[in-house]
Amino acid sequence: MNSTASEHAALVAAVAERRDRQSFTVLFDFYAPRLNGYFARLGCDRALAEELTQDVMITLWRKAELFDPQKSSLATWLYRIARNRRIDMLRRDRLDTVEADDFLMEIPDEATPDVNAGIDQQAREEILREAMQSLPEEHKALVLMAFYEGLSHSEIAARTGVPLGTVKSRIRLSFTKLRRALEAGGVVEAT
Numbered sequence: 001m002n003s004t005a006s007e008h009a010a011l012v013a014a015v016a017e018r019r020d021r022q023s024f025t026v027l028f029d030f031y032a033p034r035l036n037g038y039f040a041r042l043g044c045d046r047a048l049a050e051e052l053t054q055d056v057m058i059t060l061w062r063k064a065e066l067f068d069p070q071k072s073s074l075a076t077w078l079y080r081i082a083r084n085r086r087i088d089m090l091r092r093d094r095l096d097t098v099e100a101d102d103f104l105m106e107i108p109d110e111a112t113p114d115v116n117a118g119i120d121q122q123a124r125e126e127i128l129r130e131a132m133q134s135l136p137e138e139h140k141a142l143v144l145m146a147f148y149e150g151l152s153h154s155e156i157a158a159r160t161g162v163p164l165g166t167v168k169s170r171i172r173l174s175f176t177k178l179r180r181a182l183e184a185g186g187v188v189e190a191t
Helices: 005-018 021-041 046-066 074-096 100-105 115-134 137-147 153-160 164-184
Strands: none
Touching: 005 021, 005 046, 005 074, 021 046, 021 074, 046 074, 074 153, 115 164, 137 153, 137 164, 153 164
């Protein structure tokens, strides 16, 4: 089937409005092989490429109403989701594969543990914890989604319904407040 962007937009609208399985199947058959190839070109093994492709297509099914044909083509939207999913996967893998012994291997034999560094870290964590508590709830929630869940600003906006610009400015304001708290506590140098 030689599909056009307008036909794809109509199919997505059918998925968004009526959860039309036939429209989704047409989109799946068209985009899944292309996304799978994209992930393979990025170096993903076959199983991972298929898993990420499924994830992107599930996102299309669940969030079809977020697609706006006035802003981008469906292909652009899906490849952006694909890129973000791969980045999220790389972040998770990087955190999952770090072993405690890896840090020990980096310490030279003659190095002695710096007791003050441990105290500084505890102070930093306590100041940061208090500063986080002082943030407005809507700001705190966005910071937590960004850094503990690893969501992009766009994903946070989609999940919360908060405009993207608002998400960005709230996170930026929160960082400024957190940095000032660390500076006031003498944990980091003022810039």
